[in-house]
Amino acid sequence: MSLDLNEKRRVLNLKLSYNNLSRRTKQWLATNTRTKVWIFLFTVILWLFVILNNRYSYTFTAKIETRNIDPTKTLMEKLPVRLQASFSGKGIDLFYLLVSRQKSFKFIVDCQSIKRYYDFPLNEYFSNNPEKVIIPRGANVRLEHVTWPETLHVVLDDLLNIKLPVKPMLEMQLAPGYILIDSMTVNPDSVSISGPRTFIQQFKEIHTEKLVMKNISSSIDKYLLLDFIPKSNIKLDVKSVRCQQEVDQLGERELKNISVMVVNLGPNQKAEVIPASAAITVSGGIEVLKAIQPDDIKIVFDMKKDWHPSESFYSPTVEIPNNILSWRNLTPEKFEIRIIRERQP
Secondary structure (H helix, E strand, C coil), X not given: CHHHXXXXXXXXXXXXXXHHHHHHHHHHHHCCHHHHHXXXXXXXXXXXXXXXXXXXXXXXXXXXXXXXXXXXXXXXXCCCCEEEEEEEEEHHHHHHHHHCCHHHCEEEEECCCCCCEEEEEHXXXXXXXXXXXXXXXXXXXXXXXXXXXXXXXXXXXXXXXXXXXEECCEEEEECCCEXXXXXXXXXXXXXXXXXXHHHHCCCCCEEECCEEEEEECCCEEEEEEECCCCCCCCEECCCEEEEEEEEEEEEEEEEEEEEEEEECCCCCEEEEEECCEEEEEEEEEHHHHHHCCHHHCEEEEEHHHHCCCCCCEECCEEECCCCEEEEEEEECCCEEEEEEECCCC
């Protein structure tokens, strides 16, 4: 008896061993595979059929649109662009709603009758206006309630659209021996800003981001972002501007044979200037100095402002172009001005 019992235990242990179970499992899977696959698929399909035909409640996130706002008005503050709402229905309908295109599933709030402000209790609003809930065709679901936000606060203000100048916050530190040529050009030099009148009236100009450039020895061409964070439903038509500043090496050039002009002479008057021409040294960018001509410098004696009967020698006024930095060494420093009256016939 004892031997038979031990033999039975040995046989049972052998059947329950890992190798034996693994071998039997592989053997089971290797036989009648097609039948087993069909049984598995049928089970899955049956399970899906039961699951998708049960009724559930599910919370969705959907787009919310505000429509029919008076064209002369705008929202004081930006409203939520999405809301959360709970729907009930069969599993298959809720799944269809979940995978549907966003533009075919949304909530619409009509603001046509609002003059200044109004609070929309969304659950009550959509309950009374079910046509404002746009649901894809074929989705047999029911709106239970809006979970967030429960109330939509709509506040309107007059829409204002103006242009404001752009102030570039570009700090330039030139390398020794270099100068700025002309003024900085900003393109565009102004931007359109639109939004609620209450907020727009607070702005006088729009600044760019701050940029510090050191040891500059060449011309600058930079795009700077506007230092403006859209808020309170304010919009700008551009996000950045182009700042250009010409930089050149400082130089000097002597110009000779510059004519001296006498202006504002009286009737029948002629003026004689001795000497009739002058020389002058001008400072500026090298490229500008290469192109400048003596005719670009004006040495002027104004008869109305400067002439005195008791004086004969004068220091005239020197007028230089805007792109010239400075002038010095007018030679000669003074000129003799003789006024001659013409005889009338």
